[in-house]
Amino acid sequence: MPRGKYVNHKGKNRRFNNPEEINEQMEKEKQKREWREKHGEDPEEESGEEKGSDAGSDEESSSSDEEEKAKGVQHLIQIENPNRVQKKVKKVTELNAEATSSSSSAAPQLSRREREEIEKEKARANYQRLHAQGKTDEARADLARLAIIRQQREDAARRREMEVKEKEAAAKAKTDQTQKAMGKKK
Structure with missing residues (x-):
């Protein structure tokens, strides 16, 4: 009876393959492959597990260089991401043809925002000219x-000039009065 409340079952059902069983499986696979080659079936039609066990052949080593091995089920699912931009190799002749065709068109296609901005600038310039x-x-x-x-x-x-003239005239009249009162003549 286990001590404590919880029981750990992790190692209970472990089973290890002995090297003899592994060698027998490899021999069976090798015999199947040879039989298929003799009877004209393609060895490439084999399942992914059998391909992985035969990494030593020249055909598979060359194909593994070209393409990486698919992990999991990636090779079964075909998904195309529309946002992913793939680099396309273009030839010089194609580039020259594109350059001549794009220069022959009247104006490049503009987005709606760009067109609106250009129209606003034109309208503003026209308004400034008329203004x-x-x-x-x-x-x-x-x-x-x-x-x-x-x-x-x-x-x-004009009012300021008139006020200045009036002040000068008033000052002159005052000085004339004071001189007259003092009895001085000019």
Whole structure:
């Protein structure tokens, strides 16, 4: 009876193959392969496990150099990622043909955003040109405001000049009065 509450079953059912059984299996596989070669069946039709055991042949070593061995079920599942960009080798003649065909087209295809940005820039430049010429409503309003401000500044400048002249005249009149009162003549 085990001590404690829990029982560990990890090593209970372990079974190891002895070297004799392994050698027998390898002999059977070798005989099957030879029989298939004699009767004209392709040894490539064998399952993946049998291919893995015969890594010493020249045919499989050359194919393993070209392609890596598939891990698990990767070789059975065919998935194409649409986001993955594969590098394509192009010949110089193809590159020259593409360059001539792309230069012959009027303009490269632009995305919607790029087209909208170009249109906005053109519209802004056109508006600035019209604004500078004074043809837009905003430009007319600005020019009217500027005319009113100029008029107000001119009026204020005239008033200041008049005040300065009045002050000078008042000062001169005062000095004349004081001199007259003192009895001095000019």
